[in-house]
Amino acid sequence: MSATPPVIELRDGAVAIAGRPIVRHVDLAVSSGEFVALMGANGSGKSTLVRALTGLRPLATGSLRLFDTPLDSFHDWQRIGFVPQRGGAASGVPASVWEVVASGRLTRRRLLRPLGRADRAAIDDALEVVGLADRAKVGVSTLSGGQQQRVLIARALAGEPELFFLDEPTAGVDLPNQQALADALGTLSDRGATVVLVAHELGPMAPLIDRAVVMRDGRVAYDGPPLTSEQVATAHLDLHTHDHGHHHRDHEQHHHDHAPHVSSLLDGDR
Protein backbone atom coordinates (compact mmCIF):
# COMPACT_ATOMS: atom_id res chain seq x y z
CA MET A 1 0.00 0.00 0.00
CA SER A 2 2.66 2.49 0.99
CA ALA A 3 4.99 1.35 -1.80
CA THR A 4 3.08 3.19 -4.55
CA PRO A 5 2.54 6.94 -4.12
CA PRO A 6 -1.07 8.15 -3.84
CA VAL A 7 -3.04 8.83 -7.02
CA ILE A 8 -4.40 12.04 -5.52
CA GLU A 9 -2.44 13.92 -2.92
CA LEU A 10 -3.86 17.21 -1.72
CA ARG A 11 -2.03 18.95 1.10
CA ASP A 12 -3.67 21.74 3.06
CA GLY A 13 -5.79 22.57 0.04
CA ALA A 14 -7.98 25.68 0.04
CA VAL A 15 -10.25 27.02 -2.69
CA ALA A 16 -11.61 30.54 -2.81
CA ILE A 17 -14.42 31.61 -5.11
CA ALA A 18 -14.37 35.35 -5.84
CA GLY A 19 -12.06 35.89 -2.88
CA ARG A 20 -14.36 34.09 -0.46
CA PRO A 21 -12.78 30.99 1.07
CA ILE A 22 -15.02 28.01 0.35
CA VAL A 23 -12.92 24.88 0.87
CA ARG A 24 -10.23 25.12 3.56
CA HIS A 25 -7.54 22.97 5.13
CA VAL A 26 -8.28 19.84 3.17
CA ASP A 27 -5.73 17.06 3.29
CA LEU A 28 -6.72 14.20 1.07
CA ALA A 29 -4.66 11.29 -0.14
CA VAL A 30 -6.33 8.66 -2.28
CA SER A 31 -4.30 5.61 -3.15
CA SER A 32 -4.47 3.63 -6.35
CA GLY A 33 -7.56 1.43 -6.63
CA GLU A 34 -9.45 3.07 -3.80
CA PHE A 35 -13.19 3.78 -4.12
CA VAL A 36 -13.95 6.93 -2.15
CA ALA A 37 -17.40 8.35 -1.51
CA LEU A 38 -17.39 12.12 -0.99
CA MET A 39 -20.46 13.03 1.02
CA GLY A 40 -21.95 15.95 2.90
CA ALA A 41 -24.85 18.40 2.85
CA ASN A 42 -25.75 20.70 -0.05
CA GLY A 43 -23.26 23.53 -0.28
CA SER A 44 -20.66 21.77 1.86
CA GLY A 45 -18.06 22.10 -0.89
CA LYS A 46 -18.02 18.64 -2.49
CA SER A 47 -18.26 19.88 -6.06
CA THR A 48 -15.80 22.67 -5.34
CA LEU A 49 -13.30 20.14 -4.00
CA VAL A 50 -13.76 17.87 -7.03
CA ARG A 51 -13.34 20.84 -9.37
CA ALA A 52 -10.12 21.73 -7.57
CA LEU A 53 -8.91 18.13 -7.86
CA THR A 54 -9.55 18.15 -11.62
CA GLY A 55 -7.79 21.47 -12.07
CA LEU A 56 -10.97 23.36 -12.96
CA ARG A 57 -10.58 25.66 -9.98
CA PRO A 58 -7.20 26.93 -8.86
CA LEU A 59 -6.05 26.24 -5.31
CA ALA A 60 -5.79 29.34 -3.15
CA THR A 61 -3.22 27.60 -1.01
CA GLY A 62 -1.84 24.11 -0.70
CA SER A 63 -0.41 21.68 -3.19
CA LEU A 64 -1.98 19.03 -5.39
CA ARG A 65 -0.30 16.07 -6.99
CA LEU A 66 -2.05 13.73 -9.42
CA PHE A 67 -0.33 10.42 -10.20
CA ASP A 68 2.67 11.70 -8.30
CA THR A 69 3.00 14.75 -10.60
CA PRO A 70 2.36 18.34 -9.51
CA LEU A 71 -0.84 19.60 -11.14
CA ASP A 72 1.03 22.29 -13.07
CA SER A 73 3.11 19.76 -14.92
CA PHE A 74 0.40 17.11 -15.21
CA HIS A 75 -0.50 16.37 -18.82
CA ASP A 76 -1.75 12.77 -18.77
CA TRP A 77 -5.37 13.84 -18.99
CA GLN A 78 -6.41 10.57 -20.63
CA ARG A 79 -5.91 8.98 -17.20
CA ILE A 80 -8.72 11.11 -15.78
CA GLY A 81 -12.45 10.86 -16.35
CA PHE A 82 -14.97 13.43 -15.16
CA VAL A 83 -18.75 13.44 -14.91
CA PRO A 84 -19.84 16.98 -14.01
CA GLN A 85 -22.81 17.60 -11.76
CA ARG A 86 -26.15 18.04 -13.58
CA GLY A 87 -24.56 19.09 -16.84
CA GLY A 88 -27.33 18.42 -19.28
CA ALA A 89 -26.02 17.19 -22.59
CA ALA A 90 -27.82 19.54 -24.99
CA SER A 91 -26.38 22.54 -26.84
CA GLY A 92 -27.54 24.99 -29.51
CA VAL A 93 -27.09 22.56 -32.40
CA PRO A 94 -28.40 18.98 -32.55
CA ALA A 95 -25.84 16.40 -31.47
CA SER A 96 -26.37 12.67 -31.43
CA VAL A 97 -25.79 10.54 -28.34
CA TRP A 98 -22.95 8.84 -30.18
CA GLU A 99 -21.22 12.16 -30.94
CA VAL A 100 -21.36 13.32 -27.34
CA VAL A 101 -20.00 10.00 -26.08
CA ALA A 102 -17.32 10.06 -28.79
CA SER A 103 -16.02 13.36 -27.42
CA GLY A 104 -14.92 11.33 -24.39
CA ARG A 105 -12.24 9.77 -26.62
CA LEU A 106 -10.62 13.13 -27.27
CA THR A 107 -8.13 12.56 -24.47
CA ARG A 108 -6.72 9.66 -26.44
CA ARG A 109 -6.93 11.07 -29.96
CA ARG A 110 -4.23 13.04 -31.65
CA LEU A 111 -5.07 16.17 -33.59
CA LEU A 112 -6.49 15.63 -37.08
CA ARG A 113 -6.64 11.84 -36.74
CA PRO A 114 -9.88 10.01 -37.47
CA LEU A 115 -11.39 7.63 -34.92
CA GLY A 116 -9.63 4.29 -34.83
CA ARG A 117 -11.06 0.85 -34.25
CA ALA A 118 -10.19 0.93 -30.54
CA ASP A 119 -11.96 4.29 -30.21
CA ARG A 120 -15.15 2.95 -31.77
CA ALA A 121 -15.07 -0.16 -29.60
CA ALA A 122 -14.67 1.93 -26.43
CA ILE A 123 -17.56 4.19 -27.46
CA ASP A 124 -19.82 1.21 -28.16
CA ASP A 125 -18.87 -0.40 -24.84
CA ALA A 126 -19.60 2.79 -22.93
CA LEU A 127 -23.01 3.09 -24.60
CA GLU A 128 -23.72 -0.54 -23.78
CA VAL A 129 -22.86 -0.01 -20.11
CA VAL A 130 -25.30 2.87 -19.66
CA GLY A 131 -27.98 1.04 -21.67
CA LEU A 132 -28.19 3.55 -24.50
CA ALA A 133 -26.72 1.46 -27.32
CA ASP A 134 -30.05 1.48 -29.16
CA ARG A 135 -30.29 5.28 -28.84
CA ALA A 136 -26.87 6.06 -30.27
CA LYS A 137 -28.23 7.92 -33.31
CA VAL A 138 -30.87 9.87 -31.41
CA GLY A 139 -30.40 13.57 -30.66
CA VAL A 140 -29.39 14.09 -27.01
CA SER A 141 -31.82 16.94 -26.53
CA THR A 142 -34.74 14.55 -27.05
CA LEU A 143 -33.69 12.35 -24.11
CA SER A 144 -35.01 12.62 -20.57
CA GLY A 145 -32.88 14.22 -17.84
CA GLY A 146 -31.79 10.88 -16.41
CA GLN A 147 -30.94 9.57 -19.87
CA GLN A 148 -28.84 12.66 -20.56
CA GLN A 149 -27.03 12.04 -17.29
CA ARG A 150 -26.27 8.51 -18.51
CA VAL A 151 -24.88 9.98 -21.75
CA LEU A 152 -22.44 12.05 -19.68
CA ILE A 153 -21.43 8.96 -17.71
CA ALA A 154 -20.82 7.08 -20.96
CA ARG A 155 -18.72 9.98 -22.24
CA ALA A 156 -16.40 9.63 -19.24
CA LEU A 157 -16.36 5.82 -19.52
CA ALA A 158 -15.38 6.04 -23.20
CA GLY A 159 -12.04 7.59 -22.29
CA GLU A 160 -11.15 4.46 -20.25
CA PRO A 161 -9.68 6.52 -17.42
CA GLU A 162 -7.73 5.25 -14.43
CA LEU A 163 -9.02 7.93 -12.10
CA PHE A 164 -12.69 8.75 -12.14
CA PHE A 165 -14.41 11.79 -10.69
CA LEU A 166 -18.18 11.44 -10.66
CA ASP A 167 -20.18 14.33 -9.22
CA GLU A 168 -23.59 12.95 -8.30
CA PRO A 169 -23.74 10.77 -11.42
CA THR A 170 -26.87 8.97 -10.34
CA ALA A 171 -29.02 11.98 -9.48
CA GLY A 172 -32.21 11.42 -11.46
CA VAL A 173 -31.17 7.96 -12.67
CA ASP A 174 -33.58 5.09 -12.00
CA LEU A 175 -32.61 2.13 -9.82
CA PRO A 176 -31.96 -0.47 -12.57
CA ASN A 177 -29.65 1.95 -14.34
CA GLN A 178 -27.94 2.88 -11.07
CA GLN A 179 -27.33 -0.84 -10.67
CA ALA A 180 -25.93 -1.03 -14.21
CA LEU A 181 -23.63 1.89 -13.48
CA ALA A 182 -22.59 0.34 -10.17
CA ASP A 183 -21.73 -2.87 -12.02
CA ALA A 184 -19.65 -0.90 -14.53
CA LEU A 185 -17.83 1.00 -11.79
CA GLY A 186 -17.31 -2.27 -9.93
CA THR A 187 -15.66 -3.77 -13.02
CA LEU A 188 -13.47 -0.69 -13.48
CA SER A 189 -12.58 -0.75 -9.81
CA ASP A 190 -11.65 -4.44 -10.03
CA ARG A 191 -9.36 -3.59 -12.94
CA GLY A 192 -7.58 -1.16 -10.63
CA ALA A 193 -9.25 2.16 -11.38
CA THR A 194 -9.51 4.75 -8.64
CA VAL A 195 -12.93 6.31 -8.10
CA VAL A 196 -14.00 9.49 -6.31
CA LEU A 197 -17.77 9.53 -6.20
CA VAL A 198 -19.86 12.42 -4.89
CA ALA A 199 -23.23 11.15 -3.73
CA HIS A 200 -25.99 11.80 -1.26
CA GLU A 201 -27.54 8.37 -1.62
CA LEU A 202 -25.15 5.55 -2.36
CA GLY A 203 -27.85 3.09 -3.37
CA PRO A 204 -26.42 0.16 -5.34
CA MET A 205 -22.94 1.72 -5.12
CA ALA A 206 -22.79 1.12 -1.36
CA PRO A 207 -21.00 -2.27 -1.50
CA LEU A 208 -18.25 -0.80 -3.67
CA ILE A 209 -17.22 1.96 -1.27
CA ASP A 210 -13.90 1.52 0.55
CA ARG A 211 -13.88 4.82 2.35
CA ALA A 212 -16.12 7.79 3.04
CA VAL A 213 -15.03 11.42 3.26
CA VAL A 214 -17.65 13.79 4.65
CA MET A 215 -17.47 17.52 3.96
CA ARG A 216 -19.05 20.07 6.20
CA ASP A 217 -18.90 23.77 5.47
CA GLY A 218 -15.85 23.46 3.29
CA ARG A 219 -13.83 21.24 5.60
CA VAL A 220 -13.38 17.52 6.00
CA ALA A 221 -15.52 16.47 8.93
CA TYR A 222 -15.00 12.73 8.65
CA ASP A 223 -12.60 10.47 6.83
CA GLY A 224 -12.89 6.78 7.45
CA PRO A 225 -14.84 3.58 6.83
CA PRO A 226 -18.03 3.81 4.75
CA LEU A 227 -21.09 5.44 6.29
CA THR A 228 -24.78 5.25 5.52
CA SER A 229 -26.57 8.40 4.43
CA GLU A 230 -28.13 8.67 7.90
CA GLN A 231 -24.75 8.54 9.60
CA VAL A 232 -23.40 11.24 7.27
CA ALA A 233 -25.71 13.87 8.75
CA THR A 234 -24.18 13.41 12.19
CA ALA A 235 -20.66 12.41 11.16
CA HIS A 236 -19.13 15.74 12.14
CA LEU A 237 -20.26 15.30 15.73
CA ASP A 238 -18.02 12.29 16.24
CA LEU A 239 -15.05 13.72 14.38
CA HIS A 240 -13.08 10.55 14.32
CA THR A 241 -11.11 11.71 11.38
CA HIS A 242 -7.87 9.89 10.88
CA ASP A 243 -5.68 12.86 10.27
CA HIS A 244 -7.60 15.66 11.93
CA GLY A 245 -7.16 14.40 15.45
CA HIS A 246 -6.64 17.86 16.86
CA HIS A 247 -10.22 18.96 16.20
CA HIS A 248 -11.62 17.24 19.23
CA ARG A 249 -14.90 18.25 20.64
CA ASP A 250 -13.65 18.61 24.20
CA HIS A 251 -10.95 20.85 22.83
CA GLU A 252 -13.56 23.16 21.35
CA GLN A 253 -15.71 23.17 24.44
CA HIS A 254 -12.69 24.15 26.44
CA HIS A 255 -12.51 27.37 24.47
CA HIS A 256 -16.19 28.17 24.56
CA ASP A 257 -15.88 30.27 27.68
CA HIS A 258 -13.76 32.78 25.87
CA ALA A 259 -16.32 34.90 24.15
CA PRO A 260 -14.50 36.22 21.05
CA HIS A 261 -13.25 32.84 19.92
CA VAL A 262 -14.88 31.43 16.82
CA SER A 263 -15.18 27.68 16.54
CA SER A 264 -12.29 26.42 14.49
CA LEU A 265 -14.61 24.24 12.48
CA LEU A 266 -16.39 27.24 11.04
CA ASP A 267 -13.91 30.05 10.65
CA GLY A 268 -11.83 30.57 7.55
CA ASP A 269 -8.11 30.87 7.95
CA ARG A 270 -8.07 34.49 6.84
Place this chain on the structure above:
Amino acid sequence: MTPPMSDFLDLLGLPFMQRAMIAAVFTGLAAPAVGTYLVQRRQALMGDGIGHVAVTGVALGLLTHTSPTWTAVLVAVAGAILIEIIRERGHTNGDVALALLFYGGLAGGVLLTGLANDSGARLQTYLFGSIVSIAISDVIVTMVLAAVVVLICIGLAPQLFAVAQDQEFAQVAGLNIRLYNLMVAVLAAVSVTVAMRTVGLLLVSALMVVPVATAQQVTRSFRTTLGAAMVLGTVASLGGLLISAYTSTAFDARVTPGPTIVLLALAGFALAWPVGIWLRSQRRLQTPFPVVPAVPHEVADEHAHEHGSDCGHVAVPHGDHVDYVHDGHRHAVHGKHYDEH
Protein backbone atom coordinates in the same frame (compact mmCIF):
# COMPACT_ATOMS: atom_id res chain seq x y z
CA MET B 1 -38.22 35.44 -73.67
CA THR B 2 -35.14 34.36 -75.59
CA PRO B 3 -33.21 37.63 -75.59
CA PRO B 4 -33.08 38.00 -71.77
CA MET B 5 -32.04 34.35 -71.38
CA SER B 6 -29.17 34.71 -73.83
CA ASP B 7 -28.27 38.03 -72.22
CA PHE B 8 -28.14 36.18 -68.94
CA LEU B 9 -25.89 33.46 -70.37
CA ASP B 10 -23.64 36.10 -71.88
CA LEU B 11 -23.48 37.70 -68.47
CA LEU B 12 -22.30 34.45 -66.91
CA GLY B 13 -19.36 34.44 -69.29
CA LEU B 14 -18.14 37.85 -68.24
CA PRO B 15 -15.05 37.93 -65.99
CA PHE B 16 -16.64 40.06 -63.25
CA MET B 17 -19.54 37.62 -63.01
CA GLN B 18 -17.20 34.63 -62.82
CA ARG B 19 -15.24 36.32 -60.06
CA ALA B 20 -18.48 36.97 -58.25
CA MET B 21 -19.55 33.32 -58.57
CA ILE B 22 -16.24 32.07 -57.17
CA ALA B 23 -16.52 34.48 -54.24
CA ALA B 24 -20.12 33.38 -53.64
CA VAL B 25 -19.22 29.68 -53.48
CA PHE B 26 -16.33 30.17 -51.07
CA THR B 27 -18.29 32.52 -48.84
CA GLY B 28 -21.28 30.19 -48.85
CA LEU B 29 -19.08 27.33 -47.63
CA ALA B 30 -17.12 29.21 -44.97
CA ALA B 31 -19.72 31.38 -43.26
CA PRO B 32 -22.09 28.56 -42.17
CA ALA B 33 -19.14 26.38 -41.08
CA VAL B 34 -18.16 28.91 -38.42
CA GLY B 35 -21.81 29.74 -37.86
CA THR B 36 -22.50 26.16 -36.75
CA TYR B 37 -20.06 26.50 -33.86
CA LEU B 38 -21.42 29.94 -32.95
CA VAL B 39 -24.97 28.59 -32.83
CA GLN B 40 -23.79 25.60 -30.81
CA ARG B 41 -22.30 27.99 -28.26
CA ARG B 42 -25.53 29.99 -28.32
CA GLN B 43 -23.67 33.02 -29.70
CA ALA B 44 -25.72 33.38 -32.87
CA LEU B 45 -25.41 37.15 -32.74
CA MET B 46 -21.62 37.13 -32.47
CA GLY B 47 -21.33 37.49 -36.28
CA ASP B 48 -23.47 40.61 -36.12
CA GLY B 49 -21.35 42.10 -33.37
CA ILE B 50 -18.16 41.47 -35.31
CA GLY B 51 -19.79 42.77 -38.49
CA HIS B 52 -20.52 46.08 -36.84
CA VAL B 53 -16.99 46.32 -35.48
CA ALA B 54 -15.65 45.64 -38.96
CA VAL B 55 -17.48 48.75 -40.20
CA THR B 56 -14.93 50.78 -38.25
CA GLY B 57 -12.19 48.73 -39.87
CA VAL B 58 -13.48 49.46 -43.37
CA ALA B 59 -13.83 53.17 -42.61
CA LEU B 60 -10.30 53.19 -41.26
CA GLY B 61 -9.07 51.69 -44.51
CA LEU B 62 -10.98 54.25 -46.58
CA LEU B 63 -9.72 57.11 -44.44
CA THR B 64 -6.09 56.07 -44.60
CA HIS B 65 -6.29 54.92 -48.25
CA THR B 66 -5.14 51.41 -47.41
CA SER B 67 -6.97 48.22 -48.33
CA PRO B 68 -10.32 48.21 -46.49
CA THR B 69 -10.35 44.40 -46.62
CA TRP B 70 -7.22 44.10 -44.53
CA THR B 71 -8.07 46.85 -42.07
CA ALA B 72 -11.46 45.20 -41.67
CA VAL B 73 -9.80 41.83 -40.97
CA LEU B 74 -7.53 43.39 -38.36
CA VAL B 75 -10.19 45.40 -36.58
CA ALA B 76 -12.70 42.51 -36.71
CA VAL B 77 -10.18 40.07 -35.23
CA ALA B 78 -9.33 42.56 -32.48
CA GLY B 79 -13.05 43.07 -31.78
CA ALA B 80 -13.72 39.33 -31.69
CA ILE B 81 -10.88 38.75 -29.26
CA LEU B 82 -12.18 41.58 -27.10
CA ILE B 83 -15.68 40.07 -27.06
CA GLU B 84 -14.21 36.69 -26.12
CA ILE B 85 -12.11 38.17 -23.31
CA ILE B 86 -15.04 40.11 -21.86
CA ARG B 87 -17.14 36.94 -22.04
CA GLU B 88 -14.46 34.78 -20.42
CA ARG B 89 -13.78 37.19 -17.59
CA GLY B 90 -17.49 37.16 -16.94
CA HIS B 91 -17.57 40.73 -15.64
CA THR B 92 -20.35 41.58 -18.05
CA ASN B 93 -22.48 38.90 -19.58
CA GLY B 94 -21.78 38.03 -23.17
CA ASP B 95 -24.88 39.79 -24.45
CA VAL B 96 -23.90 43.14 -23.03
CA ALA B 97 -20.35 42.82 -24.36
CA LEU B 98 -21.78 42.23 -27.82
CA ALA B 99 -24.15 45.16 -27.57
CA LEU B 100 -21.36 47.54 -26.56
CA LEU B 101 -19.28 46.56 -29.58
CA PHE B 102 -22.32 46.74 -31.87
CA TYR B 103 -22.84 50.40 -31.13
CA GLY B 104 -19.20 51.34 -30.80
CA GLY B 105 -18.30 49.70 -34.11
CA LEU B 106 -21.10 51.24 -36.15
CA ALA B 107 -20.75 54.71 -34.64
CA GLY B 108 -16.98 54.64 -35.09
CA GLY B 109 -17.35 53.58 -38.71
CA VAL B 110 -19.86 56.27 -39.60
CA LEU B 111 -17.81 58.93 -37.82
CA LEU B 112 -14.59 57.98 -39.59
CA THR B 113 -16.38 57.88 -42.94
CA GLY B 114 -17.62 61.41 -42.31
CA LEU B 115 -14.03 62.49 -41.76
CA ALA B 116 -13.04 60.89 -45.05
CA ASN B 117 -15.63 63.03 -46.84
CA ASP B 118 -16.08 61.33 -50.21
CA SER B 119 -16.09 57.70 -49.14
CA GLY B 120 -19.74 57.44 -48.02
CA ALA B 121 -20.76 55.67 -51.19
CA ARG B 122 -17.89 53.22 -50.88
CA LEU B 123 -18.76 52.41 -47.29
CA GLN B 124 -22.23 51.58 -48.59
CA THR B 125 -20.75 48.82 -50.78
CA TYR B 126 -19.25 47.18 -47.70
CA LEU B 127 -22.40 47.56 -45.63
CA PHE B 128 -24.64 45.79 -48.14
CA GLY B 129 -22.16 43.94 -50.32
CA SER B 130 -21.02 44.52 -53.87
CA ILE B 131 -20.04 41.12 -55.07
CA VAL B 132 -20.06 42.05 -58.76
CA SER B 133 -17.47 44.78 -58.30
CA ILE B 134 -15.01 42.44 -56.62
CA ALA B 135 -11.43 42.69 -57.92
CA ILE B 136 -9.27 39.72 -58.78
CA SER B 137 -6.99 40.33 -55.79
CA ASP B 138 -10.03 40.34 -53.50
CA VAL B 139 -11.22 37.06 -55.01
CA ILE B 140 -7.89 35.47 -54.20
CA VAL B 141 -7.94 36.78 -50.63
CA THR B 142 -11.52 35.52 -50.25
CA MET B 143 -10.58 32.08 -51.57
CA VAL B 144 -7.56 31.69 -49.34
CA LEU B 145 -9.23 32.93 -46.15
CA ALA B 146 -12.38 30.90 -46.78
CA ALA B 147 -10.35 27.75 -47.46
CA VAL B 148 -8.43 28.22 -44.20
CA VAL B 149 -11.68 28.72 -42.28
CA VAL B 150 -13.29 25.61 -43.78
CA LEU B 151 -10.22 23.44 -43.22
CA ILE B 152 -9.97 24.43 -39.55
CA CYS B 153 -13.70 24.02 -38.96
CA ILE B 154 -13.67 20.51 -40.40
CA GLY B 155 -10.22 19.37 -39.32
CA LEU B 156 -10.59 20.41 -35.70
CA ALA B 157 -14.28 19.52 -35.55
CA PRO B 158 -13.93 16.98 -32.69
CA GLN B 159 -12.09 19.50 -30.51
CA LEU B 160 -14.24 22.51 -31.39
CA PHE B 161 -17.37 20.41 -30.87
CA ALA B 162 -16.26 19.22 -27.43
CA VAL B 163 -15.31 22.70 -26.24
CA ALA B 164 -18.62 24.17 -27.37
CA GLN B 165 -20.62 21.24 -26.00
CA ASP B 166 -19.17 21.19 -22.47
CA GLN B 167 -16.31 23.49 -21.68
CA GLU B 168 -15.47 22.00 -18.30
CA PHE B 169 -15.38 18.46 -19.59
CA ALA B 170 -13.15 19.56 -22.45
CA GLN B 171 -10.80 21.23 -20.01
CA VAL B 172 -10.52 18.10 -17.88
CA ALA B 173 -9.88 16.21 -21.11
CA GLY B 174 -6.76 18.34 -21.43
CA LEU B 175 -7.87 20.69 -24.22
CA ASN B 176 -6.63 24.26 -24.13
CA ILE B 177 -10.02 25.90 -23.77
CA ARG B 178 -8.84 29.47 -24.13
CA LEU B 179 -7.00 28.68 -27.34
CA TYR B 180 -10.06 27.05 -28.92
CA ASN B 181 -12.38 29.84 -27.76
CA LEU B 182 -10.09 32.44 -29.28
CA MET B 183 -9.80 30.35 -32.41
CA VAL B 184 -13.57 30.36 -32.89
CA ALA B 185 -13.66 34.12 -32.32
CA VAL B 186 -10.91 34.71 -34.87
CA LEU B 187 -12.52 32.33 -37.37
CA ALA B 188 -15.77 34.23 -36.97
CA ALA B 189 -14.01 37.53 -37.58
CA VAL B 190 -12.27 36.20 -40.66
CA SER B 191 -15.43 34.79 -42.17
CA VAL B 192 -17.25 38.06 -41.48
CA THR B 193 -14.70 39.91 -43.56
CA VAL B 194 -14.77 37.19 -46.20
CA ALA B 195 -18.54 37.51 -46.48
CA MET B 196 -18.41 41.30 -46.33
CA ARG B 197 -18.05 41.66 -50.11
CA THR B 198 -20.82 39.15 -50.79
CA VAL B 199 -23.69 40.07 -48.53
CA GLY B 200 -22.30 43.10 -46.72
CA LEU B 201 -21.40 43.65 -43.10
CA LEU B 202 -24.93 44.33 -41.94
CA LEU B 203 -26.26 41.07 -43.36
CA VAL B 204 -23.20 38.89 -42.79
CA SER B 205 -24.59 37.13 -39.78
CA ALA B 206 -27.56 35.90 -41.80
CA LEU B 207 -25.30 33.80 -43.99
CA MET B 208 -23.61 32.37 -40.88
CA VAL B 209 -26.75 31.56 -38.94
CA VAL B 210 -29.71 31.02 -41.28
CA PRO B 211 -28.31 27.93 -43.08
CA VAL B 212 -27.56 26.38 -39.67
CA ALA B 213 -31.06 27.12 -38.44
CA THR B 214 -32.45 25.58 -41.63
CA ALA B 215 -30.24 22.48 -41.42
CA GLN B 216 -31.09 21.73 -37.82
CA GLN B 217 -34.78 21.54 -38.63
CA VAL B 218 -34.17 18.15 -40.18
CA THR B 219 -30.90 16.87 -38.71
CA ARG B 220 -30.18 14.95 -35.52
CA SER B 221 -26.39 14.92 -35.39
CA PHE B 222 -23.78 17.64 -35.33
CA ARG B 223 -21.88 16.32 -38.32
CA THR B 224 -24.88 16.33 -40.65
CA THR B 225 -25.87 19.77 -39.39
CA LEU B 226 -22.43 21.14 -40.22
CA GLY B 227 -22.41 19.52 -43.67
CA ALA B 228 -25.98 20.47 -44.54
CA ALA B 229 -25.44 24.07 -43.39
CA MET B 230 -22.43 24.39 -45.69
CA VAL B 231 -24.38 23.00 -48.64
CA LEU B 232 -27.35 25.25 -47.93
CA GLY B 233 -25.08 28.26 -47.52
CA THR B 234 -23.47 27.62 -50.89
CA VAL B 235 -26.82 27.10 -52.60
CA ALA B 236 -28.20 30.32 -51.11
CA SER B 237 -25.09 32.31 -51.92
CA LEU B 238 -24.66 31.16 -55.52
CA GLY B 239 -28.41 30.93 -56.12
CA GLY B 240 -29.01 34.43 -54.80
CA LEU B 241 -26.29 35.82 -57.03
CA LEU B 242 -27.71 34.10 -60.14
CA ILE B 243 -31.28 35.10 -59.34
CA SER B 244 -30.28 38.73 -58.94
CA ALA B 245 -28.22 38.61 -62.14
CA TYR B 246 -31.09 37.03 -64.06
CA THR B 247 -33.78 39.39 -62.81
CA SER B 248 -31.50 42.34 -63.45
CA THR B 249 -31.02 41.40 -67.09
CA ALA B 250 -34.53 40.07 -67.74
CA PHE B 251 -36.52 42.86 -66.14
CA ASP B 252 -33.96 45.62 -66.31
CA ALA B 253 -34.44 46.14 -62.58
CA ARG B 254 -31.71 46.82 -60.06
CA VAL B 255 -31.70 43.70 -57.88
CA THR B 256 -28.73 43.69 -55.52
CA PRO B 257 -27.18 40.27 -54.83
CA GLY B 258 -26.56 40.69 -51.06
CA PRO B 259 -30.18 40.99 -49.93
CA THR B 260 -31.25 38.41 -52.55
CA ILE B 261 -28.85 35.87 -51.04
CA VAL B 262 -30.14 36.52 -47.53
CA LEU B 263 -33.79 36.34 -48.62
CA LEU B 264 -33.13 33.09 -50.47
CA ALA B 265 -31.55 31.62 -47.33
CA LEU B 266 -34.57 32.74 -45.31
CA ALA B 267 -36.91 31.20 -47.88
CA GLY B 268 -35.05 27.92 -47.37
CA PHE B 269 -35.68 28.19 -43.66
CA ALA B 270 -39.36 28.94 -44.23
CA LEU B 271 -39.61 25.74 -46.28
CA ALA B 272 -37.64 23.59 -43.85
CA TRP B 273 -39.47 24.73 -40.76
CA PRO B 274 -42.78 22.89 -41.31
CA VAL B 275 -40.87 19.89 -42.65
CA GLY B 276 -38.86 19.85 -39.43
CA ILE B 277 -41.95 20.00 -37.26
CA TRP B 278 -43.51 17.13 -39.20
CA LEU B 279 -40.29 15.05 -39.11
CA ARG B 280 -39.80 15.49 -35.39
CA SER B 281 -43.36 14.48 -34.60
CA GLN B 282 -43.02 11.44 -36.89
CA ARG B 283 -39.82 10.37 -35.13
CA ARG B 284 -41.41 10.81 -31.74
CA LEU B 285 -44.46 8.79 -32.80
CA GLN B 286 -42.49 5.94 -34.31
CA THR B 287 -39.78 5.49 -31.66
CA PRO B 288 -40.13 1.89 -30.43
CA PHE B 289 -41.85 1.55 -27.06
CA PRO B 290 -39.43 0.29 -24.39
CA VAL B 291 -39.70 -3.36 -23.43
CA VAL B 292 -40.71 -3.50 -19.79
CA PRO B 293 -41.86 -6.73 -18.14
CA ALA B 294 -44.60 -7.28 -15.57
CA VAL B 295 -47.49 -5.22 -16.84
CA PRO B 296 -50.72 -7.01 -15.92
CA HIS B 297 -52.59 -8.55 -18.83
CA GLU B 298 -55.40 -6.21 -19.77
CA VAL B 299 -57.75 -6.81 -22.65
CA ALA B 300 -58.81 -3.79 -24.68
CA ASP B 301 -62.49 -2.85 -24.69
CA GLU B 302 -64.49 -4.46 -27.45
CA HIS B 303 -63.90 -2.77 -30.72
CA ALA B 304 -64.98 -3.81 -34.17
CA HIS B 305 -61.93 -2.25 -35.80
CA GLU B 306 -59.25 -4.59 -37.05
CA HIS B 307 -55.67 -3.22 -36.95
CA GLY B 308 -53.38 -3.89 -39.87
CA SER B 309 -50.42 -2.56 -41.78
CA ASP B 310 -52.42 0.31 -43.30
CA CYS B 311 -55.35 0.71 -40.97
CA GLY B 312 -54.47 4.35 -40.37
CA HIS B 313 -53.23 3.86 -36.81
CA VAL B 314 -49.52 4.40 -36.18
CA ALA B 315 -47.77 1.04 -35.71
CA VAL B 316 -44.87 1.28 -33.26
CA PRO B 317 -42.38 -1.53 -32.64
CA HIS B 318 -42.59 -2.84 -29.08
CA GLY B 319 -40.18 -5.69 -28.41
CA ASP B 320 -41.16 -8.63 -30.63
CA HIS B 321 -44.50 -7.22 -31.85
CA VAL B 322 -46.12 -3.93 -32.79
CA ASP B 323 -48.50 -1.73 -30.82
CA TYR B 324 -51.16 0.23 -32.67
CA VAL B 325 -51.68 3.71 -31.27
CA HIS B 326 -55.47 4.06 -30.96
CA ASP B 327 -57.15 6.99 -29.17
CA GLY B 328 -54.20 7.44 -26.82
CA HIS B 329 -54.03 3.70 -26.07
CA ARG B 330 -51.60 1.09 -27.29
CA HIS B 331 -53.27 -1.99 -28.73
CA ALA B 332 -51.34 -5.21 -29.37
CA VAL B 333 -52.75 -8.27 -31.12
CA HIS B 334 -53.29 -11.17 -28.73
CA GLY B 335 -55.07 -14.13 -30.30
CA LYS B 336 -58.55 -12.90 -31.24
CA HIS B 337 -58.56 -9.73 -29.14
CA TYR B 338 -56.30 -6.76 -28.46
CA ASP B 339 -54.30 -6.21 -25.29
CA GLU B 340 -53.71 -2.85 -23.72
CA HIS B 341 -49.95 -2.27 -23.63
